[in-house]
Amino acid sequence: MAERLNGYRILILETREEAQFSKLLAEQGAEVVQCPMFTIQDAPDPAPVEAWIRRAIDRPLDDLVLMTGEGLRRIMKLARARGLDRAFVAALAGSRKFTRGPKPGKALREVGLEPQQTTEKPTTEGVIEMLGKLDLKGRRLGLQLYPDKDHGALIGALAAQGAEVDAVLPYAYDSKAADANIVTAIDDMAAGRIDAVALTNLGQVRRLIEAAKAHGSEAKLRAGFDRTLIASVGPAVSGELAAHGLRTDVSPAEDAYFMRPLISAMAVALAEKLPRQGT
Numbered sequence: 001m002a003e004r005l006n007g008y009r010i011l012i013l014e015t016r017e018e019a020q021f022s023k024l025l026a027e028q029g030a031e032v033v034q035c036p037m038f039t040i041q042d043a044p045d046p047a048p049v050e051a052w053i054r055r056a057i058d059r060p061l062d063d064l065v066l067m068t069g070e071g072l073r074r075i076m077k078l079a080r081a082r083g084l085d086r087a088f089v090a091a092l093a094g095s096r097k098f099t100r101g102p103k104p105g106k107a108l109r110e111v112g113l114e115p116q117q118t119t120e121k122p123t124t125e126g127v128i129e130m131l132g133k134l135d136l137k138g139r140r141l142g143l144q145l146y147p148d149k150d151h152g153a154l155i156g157a158l159a160a161q162g163a164e165v166d167a168v169l170p171y172a173y174d175s176k177a178a179d180a181n182i183v184t185a186i187d188d189m190a191a192g193r194i195d196a197v198a199l200t201n202l203g204q205v206r207r208l209i210e211a212a213k214a215h216g217s218e219a220k221l222r223a224g225f226d227r228t229l230i231a232s233v234g235p236a237v238s239g240e241l242a243a244h245g246l247r248t249d250v251s252p253a254e255d256a257y258f259m260r261p262l263i264s265a266m267a268v269a270l271a272e273k274l275p276r277q278g279t
Contacts, residue, residue: 004267005263007029007031009196010196010197011188011198013197013198013199013208021200024260025263033188033194035178036178037178037204038175040171041174042170043074043169043172044172049169050084052075052142053078055166056091056142057091063136064092064095064096064141065100066099066104066115066144067143067144068104069103069105069107073107089111092113093113095142097114097116098119098131099115121234121257123235135161138162142166142167142168148173173203179214182207186212186217186221187220189224192227196231196250196270199232200233200237201233201236205240222246230250232248238251250262252265
């Protein structure tokens with residue numbers, strides 16, 4: 001990368017892939033401040049997920065829509081535990097497969113499959129737009145969902161196109177244990193001890209708001225955001241920030257919604273905005 005992050009303190013809100021993100025930031029010289037936001041757990045009741053897998057094997061889906069890579073990995077974990085993984089992958093081979101952005105496509109490739117189409121933007125609206133161009137009448141469509149999101153608009157749009165929607169929610173978030181970490185991160189931002197906060201999924205924004213409300217730290221959170229560079233990986237995160245009246249300072253250029261382009265964008269913005277603390 002042309003710019004490095006030596007001397008800058010970057011707050012990351014740990015969820016699914018932040019171990020890799022932390023490593024990439026550290027390689028660029030950043031002091032990474034990690035804040036666990038929640039943990040991801042298997043669905044509390046695996047029975048509906050197993051039943052969904054078995055339906056997909058017994059009556060192969062015409063179409064499969066994956067909203068997250070984590071979702072497919074959790075499904076595959078359960079399929080392997082039940083001895084159904086080979087039959088499940090074989091059944092999916094004949095389905096049209098659609099992904100919300102590149103991450104679910106990566107998870108598909110891990111099991112030897114390829115997506116037929118990926119949204120231009122990794123958002124629910126992008127999925128609705130992509131599938132709205134297709135004839136779904138009478139087609140059995142498997143839909144993998146993710147927690148903490150109202151998926152009514154997506155399911156309604158698919159049903160309106162005549163699809164027989166079979167949805168599955170293969171994992172859950174556990175967030176309560178992380179509140180103390182979040183309050184500390186808010187204090188650090190408000191005190192000016194953080195140069196930039198890097199947001200890589202919209203759930204992070206929601207958790208910040210929830211924890212701040214629960215602990216009476218809403219004003220402190222907004223004060224912290226006022227003095228901290230806010231970096232968003234893409235439109236879903238930026239949209240969530242805007243919904244709460246918060247700005248986005250930095251996003252990757254040219255629709256490159258990945259960690260490395262986000263790091264490059266942060267490095268450039270920080271070099272313009274702040275002197276390096278380590279020099």
